[in-house]
Amino acid sequence: MKRDAVPRFPPLLVLFLGVLGISSGSILVRLAQGEAMPSLVIAAWRLTLASAVLLPLALTRRRVELTQMSGAAWRLALLSGFMLALHFASWISSLAYTSVASSTVLVTTSPLWVGLMAPFLLGERLSRPLKIGIALAMVGSVLIGVADVVALVDGRFQFSLTQFSSQPNPLLGNGLALIGAVAASFYLIIGRRLRPTMSLLSYTAVVYSTAALFLISFALAAGYNLLGYTLVAYFVMMLMALFPQLIGHSSYNWALGYLPAAYVAVAVIAEPIGATLLALILFQEIPNWLTLLGSALLLGGIVYASRR
Helix, strand or coil: CCCCCCCCCCHHHHHHHHHHHHHHHHHHHHHHHHCCCCHHHHHHHHHHHHHHHHHHHHHHHCHHHHHCCCHHHHHHHHHHHHHHHHHHHHHHHHCCCCCHHHHHHHHCCHHHHHHHHHHHHCCCCCCHHHHHHHHHHHHHHHHHHHHCCEEEECCEEEECCCCCCCCCCHHHHHHHHHHHHHHHHHHHHHHHHHHHHCCHHHHHHHHHHHHHHHHHHHHHHCCCCCCCCCHHHHHHHHHHHHHHHHHHHHHHHHHCCCCCHHHHHHHHCHHHHHHHHHHHHHHCCCCCHHHHHHHHHHHHHHHHHCCC
8 A cells, every 4th residue: 555645644743642552551551450450361351352453354354365374374473473472461460560660671672682583583693783782781681670679788789579669579570571572572573574475464463363362361271250350440451452552553553654664663662761651650650770770771772773
């Protein structure tokens, strides 16, 4: 489809709305968790509602393409869906244990994990900026990981999972966020393999639906019910499917038609900043200085790695 030479809306405004939409994801997760909805159930509903929008469109508009997919393509698509399910299951679970700032910053490291794995899985070389960016991000990740469990008391470092943080288990939460980032990296690498041969609608419909089925299975295997929660919880799920998933990601994809990809990529890094500000306003979560320093190094590493 040929896009208009002159956009109907200012691209920067659309990109700003996309950042707001994506940034609301962690906040909406926290609200749903506050309604006693388990993290796996939240993840299952998010992908199920998104699939309910995309799958009917794909079946009516891309039926021929879907029927002509090879067995290898289907296997890769199913694997991509599994990785996306693992990403959402671990990242959303992390928000029950650590701060919004730490979780969103750590899960944003997925582009660097892609760069680190690309030489082995895609045959792509690591550039010098990417190596430096990865090094900075690794140092930042370590600082964020220990920021809430280590403190300097009377000239000595002390370790505690609960004494220095208001979060239930920040070390576990940070680890889950990193697992979510690595899973997202595999999802992106598989997408890079499949997207040249599949339309965006077909790919997202198949992968989102597969991820939804995996997440439903995870939730049921863990003994959770998908129904029986408050109306507020289901309303939050609808907002999550609308803002972070449909408006947020769609805004990024639309902006790519009018703005440089690097510009959009840097804007994506604004998600942790927006999420942290929203958490500060809504939940009074104030990051400590070590978390801020680690975040600055990590996000700076991502910017430097993608500066070209």
